[in-house]
Amino acid sequence: MASDNIPGAALSIRGLAKTYPSGTEAIRNITLEVMPGELVCIVGPSGAGKTTLLRCIAGLLSRSGGELFLAGSRVSGPPMGMAVVFQEYARSLYPWFTVFQNVELPLREKGIGKAQRREMTLKALDAVGLDDFAQSHPWQLSGGMQQRVAIARAIAYEPKVLLMDEPFAAVDAQTRADLEDLVLKLWKQLNTTVLFVTHDIEEAIYLGQRVVVLSGRPTEVLEDIRIDLPAERDQLTTRNAPNFAELRTHVYRLIQKAKQGHRRVA
Numbered sequence: 001m002a003s004d005n006i007p008g009a010a011l012s013i014r015g016l017a018k019t020y021p022s023g024t025e026a027i028r029n030i031t032l033e034v035m036p037g038e039l040v041c042i043v044g045p046s047g048a049g050k051t052t053l054l055r056c057i058a059g060l061l062s063r064s065g066g067e068l069f070l071a072g073s074r075v076s077g078p079p080m081g082m083a084v085v086f087q088e089y090a091r092s093l094y095p096w097f098t099v100f101q102n103v104e105l106p107l108r109e110k111g112i113g114k115a116q117r118r119e120m121t122l123k124a125l126d127a128v129g130l131d132d133f134a135q136s137h138p139w140q141l142s143g144g145m146q147q148r149v150a151i152a153r154a155i156a157y158e159p160k161v162l163l164m165d166e167p168f169a170a171v172d173a174q175t176r177a178d179l180e181d182l183v184l185k186l187w188k189q190l191n192t193t194v195l196f197v198t199h200d201i202e203e204a205i206y207l208g209q210r211v212v213v214l215s216g217r218p219t220e221v222l223e224d225i226r227i228d229l230p231a232e233r234d235q236l237t238t239r240n241a242p243n244f245a246e247l248r249t250h251v252y253r254l255i256q257k258a259k260q261g262h263r264r265v266a
């Protein structure tokens, strides 16, 4: 059994497997290394097991097999230094709390003192452009703004690894583009490691330094693609670049093959 992680990896997933108690084998075998400061996107057919994978990494679901290392340390329960942003922002925010209180909550749970909590919360709200809405309630904000609150909450204690599970699937296209650029800005600003699950091929290529394509269920890695686009991304020039189109075609074909049951040749 593989038990060595790559030295220096921020996140090392070795032979991860997950079968639900119902008998559904969601993940057969995923091995993946993410280096510090990398932004890696995961795409795959619907129902492949992307959410299951992220939940196993976040410690929200137990694994059936495999090992997980965070900055070289083996983790079993929910790892410290990891934050998650989910698709359902409306369900992940507390409607009776203000924006400030929602962002502050995990800091409170970590036992951080009041003055420092306030400073960290305001800094996170400023980073996502919501400093003027600290005293609003989530239900007074648009969907895109609510997702910014969820992002502020995730980055407030500057996680080493940020996991994002289809975070922009429920917002309109224009808001989505703005939020993608916000993720790129925060990623650079915080120098954090990001694992971003999406079903949107273009979003994965636009954001990622690598795109990992998963097979259909039970999931394995089909291909790990390095995205050779300039580091500075821009919604117009990046998406219009010839190699962006080539990458999109390549990933699209892979996912079509995955849907037809194609698996990696050993």
Ligand SMILES: Nc1ncnc2c1ncn2[C@@H]1O[C@H](COP(=O)(O)OP(=O)(O)OP(=O)(O)O)[C@@H](O)[C@H]1O
Pocket (backbone or CB within 6 Å): 020, 021, 022, 024, 025, 026, 044, 045, 046, 047, 048, 049, 050, 051, 052, 053, 199, 217
């Ligand atoms: N709690 C659960 N109990 C049993 N089976 C589950 C559970 N959650 C998910 N599954 C099954 O595991 C498989 C993978 O589901 P998962 O939600 O991880 O896929 P996904 O790739 O994120 O899908 P999508 O792209 O549609 O969001 C599916 O067959 C799903 O029905």
